[in-house]
Amino acid sequence: MNDDTRTGLFISFEGGEGVGKSTQIRLLAKRLRARGHDVTVSREPGGTPGAEAVRHVLLDQAAAESFGPAMEALLFAAARNDHVEQVIRPALARGEVMLVDRFMDSTRVYQGMSGNLDPGFVTSLERVAVHGTVPDLTIILDLDPETGLKRAHARRTQGQQRDRFEKETVAVHEARRRAFRHIAEAEPDRCRLIDASGDAADVAEAVWHAVEPLLERRPGGERR
Numbered sequence: 001m002n003d004d005t006r007t008g009l010f011i012s013f014e015g016g017e018g019v020g021k022s023t024q025i026r027l028l029a030k031r032l033r034a035r036g037h038d039v040t041v042s043r044e045p046g047g048t049p050g051a052e053a054v055r056h057v058l059l060d061q062a063a064a065e066s067f068g069p070a071m072e073a074l075l076f077a078a079a080r081n082d083h084v085e086q087v088i089r090p091a092l093a094r095g096e097v098m099l100v101d102r103f104m105d106s107t108r109v110y111q112g113m114s115g116n117l118d119p120g121f122v123t124s125l126e127r128v129a130v131h132g133t134v135p136d137l138t139i140i141l142d143l144d145p146e147t148g149l150k151r152a153h154a155r156r157t158q159g160q161q162r163d164r165f166e167k168e169t170v171a172v173h174e175a176r177r178r179a180f181r182h183i184a185e186a187e188p189d190r191c192r193l194i195d196a197s198g199d200a201a202d203v204a205e206a207v208w209h210a211v212e213p214l215l216e217r218r219p220g221g222e223r224r
């Protein structure tokens, strides 16, 4: 299937741990649905049974210990391709708004930059995994890592486990923040860098400001 059938709107959310991606996706989905849009929400790694199985391996310290960043990047790419083919493209072909918690920029940052991989390797993998299905808009939530990690810690007390990527040093998280900012600067047409330090409602307003103009430009957008 190629992208000629794409009439939906594809939005990815990126940023470090605890910046508020899932909170903002939830708030945006609610706002979109209240206005009559069909919305599909998903996350990476994951989104299909096969990709969720890969997620389980990748986020488990014991299981993933022996993988280097290149092997990890391959696995994230395999999970992404399944997700693109099974969930994202069909939703876009149905004309829906597709919201994804992390996508290709996470591989660029977590494996490519942090893992010091050859950029040519990362680009080739991305091309195979995404196969032309690049987000129309990528919201990059920007927050200092100490605050993000505190938020992620608070979330754990609400019942979630800490994964292996959350256990790294603040310096590593700082470098990732810079890498996300760099992507936002390098691709201003696709990416919006949003300050995520305010309360969730304020951040949601900034997100809406970025999304609303794209809704109007979609086929059928004005009917909604």
Ligand SMILES: Nc1ncnc2c1ncn2[C@@H]1O[C@H](COP(=O)(O)OP(=O)(O)O)[C@@H](O)[C@H]1O
Binding pocket: 016, 017, 018, 019, 020, 021, 022, 023, 024, 151, 152, 154, 155, 158, 196, 197, 198, 199, 200, 201, 203
């Ligand atoms: N703007 C905000 N201010 C304060 N706390 C927030 C904000 N956004 C989210 N949180 C809280 O921080 C924690 C992490 O948010 P979450 O949306 O799960 O982040 P992410 O998906 O980026 O890891 C959650 O407990 C959430 O309720």
Ligand SMILES: Cc1cn([C@H]2C[C@H](O)[C@@H](COP(=O)(O)OP(=O)(O)O)O2)c(=O)[nH]c1=O
Binding pocket: 016, 017, 018, 021, 043, 044, 045, 059, 076, 101, 102, 103, 104, 106, 107, 108, 110, 111, 163, 165, 166
């Ligand atoms: C999609 C993706 C995620 N990751 C990492 C980032 C996160 O630490 C983890 C996803 O775990 P998740 O629990 O979804 O974290 P968060 O709530 O912070 O988004 O996987 C990569 O390293 N590469 C990737 O391509």
